[in-house]
Amino acid sequence: MNKRGSRKMELILYRWKRYGVGYIFVLPWLAGFGAFMAYPLFTSLYMSFCQVRVGGGKFRLEWVGLSNxxxxxxxxxxxxxxxxxxxxxxxxxxxxxxxxxxxxxxxxxxxxxxxxxxxxxxxxxxxxxxxxxxxxxxxxxxxxxxxxxxxxxxxxxxxxxxxxxxxxxxxxxxxxxxxxxxxxxxxxxxxxxxxxxxxxxxxxxxxxxxxxxxxxxxxxxxxxxxxxxxxxxxxxxxxxxxxxxxxxxxxxxxxxxxxxxxxxxxxxxxxxxxxxxxxxxxxxxxxxxxxxxxxxxx
CATH class of the missing domain: 1.10.3720.10 (MetI-like)
Structure with missing residues (x-):
């Protein structure tokens, strides 16, 4: 490993020692967000670019771009x-x-x-x-x-x-x-x-x-x-x-x-x-x- 790579690794270790505990505390929230909120948010964003109709027990999406x-x-x-x-x-x-x-x-x-x-x-x-x-x-x-x-x-x-x-x-x-x-x-x-x-x-x-x-x-x-x-x-x-x-x-x-x-x-x-x-x-x-x-x- 060259000198530049060594400094970069030292910087990563320093940041982990300084902020690692905070990341560990945030990890449960990130896991819950990924499991329960990420997909509904993505679906909501996609629906905002569509005209949504409900029929036959499901959503029918028609892409309309920025019209909404x-x-x-x-x-x-x-x-x-x-x-x-x-x-x-x-x-x-x-x-x-x-x-x-x-x-x-x-x-x-x-x-x-x-x-x-x-x-x-x-x-x-x-x-x-x-x-x-x-x-x-x-x-x-x-x-x-x-x-x-x-x-x-x-x-x-x-x-x-x-x-x-x-x-x-x-x-x-x-x-x-x-x-x-x-x-x-x-x-x-x-x-x-x-x-x-x-x-x-x-x-x-x-x-x-x-x-x-x-x-x-x-x-x-x-x-x-x-x-x-x-x-x-x-x-x-x-x-x-x-x-x-x-x-x-x-x-x-x-x-x-x-x-x-x-x-x-x-x-x-x-x-x-x-x-x-x-x-x-x-x-x-x-x-x-x-x-x-x-x-x-x-």
Whole structure:
């Protein structure tokens, strides 16, 4: 083996020693994905390029190329509008949930009586607000807070924000209770992250005369950036699978229509998935760049 091949082998061994344990933990998920999800995903992608008819107890596929994807933007008057509006709502809700969960976790990380009880209170909605329960609560109006009508905020929002962005903001305000219900897991993630910061670091900066405000910006926030990125990615995935998601409702509706069927519904689903994947990639790139800059400063 030449010198170049020897260095390459050493690099492979080094990477395996560094990342091998992580790969071993991911292996069961990869095996489950290959066994149960890879084939349905491939079938769904293939169906998105076909016109699917059901007859004789089986699917009849007719290849139509990109017709379903073109129809999603050129013929469907509902899907593009719902997709854009829901993305605007999500871009507002995500930072609210992450910031809310982060601030609550900082408070719950302090020493005070009955701390475990308050932690349980913030996590209980995650257990109870499952898909069907959440749908039923919102259908009964329990998911809305009536301050919009009491204080007549809708005309003010439309006047000062503008019609283009007023509807997403109003939709977010009408679902304010989601912030509490969908922040339980994020609070747990942030609490776990806060436990990784040694107490001795805070004691050292306090001796040097730093205030709690300074220690938050110089110690807590920089050390919590990996957990903020993880919480943001989790929130994105969680909200895009929200039971009351209008885009998913539209996809499900087209699945059972004779004019569109499974092929068109699969095309809509893959367009939706690509939009979500793009947002995840942008968020991940942003956090990686911020982490890289912070390491360079150090």
């Amino acid at each position: 994807y073109r129809a999603a933007f050129l013929k469907d008057n509902i899907f593009p509008v719902e997709l854009i509006l829901y993305f605007q709502e999500i871009l507002i809700i995500i930072p609210i949930i992450v910031i809310f969960a982060f601030l609550i976790s900082v408070m719950l990380n302090q020493d005070f009586p009955l701390r475990f009880l308050f932690r349980a209170v913030f996590f209980l909605p995650v257990i109870f607000a499952t898909g069907q329960v959440l749908t039923e609560l919102f259908s009964q109006g329990a998911g809305e807070i009536p301050f919009m009508d009491q204080y007549k905020l809708e005309p003010l929002i439309r006047q000062y924000i503008g019609e283009q962005f007023a509807q997403p903001v109003l939709n977010v305000l009408s679902k304010s209770v989601i912030i509490l219900w969908y922040s339980g897991v994020q609070i747990i993630i942030f609490l776990a992250g806060l436990q990784t910061i040694p107490r001795s670091i805070y004691e050292a900066v306090w001796i040097d005369g730093a205030s709690p405000w300074d220690s938050f910006w110089k110690i807590t926030l920089p050390n919590m950036m990996p957990f903020i990125s993880l919480s943001t990615l989790f929130t994105i995935v969680d909200l895009f699978t929200f039971p009351l998601n209008p885009v998913i409702k539209h996809i499900r509706k087209n699945m059972f229509l004779v004019e569109t069927g499974y092929g068109y519904a699969n095309a809509l689903a893959w367009i939706y998935f690509l939009f979500v994947l793009l947002l995840l990639a942008v968020v991940l790139f942003f956090f990686q760049q911020s982490t890289k800059k912070r390491r360079e400063i150090r």
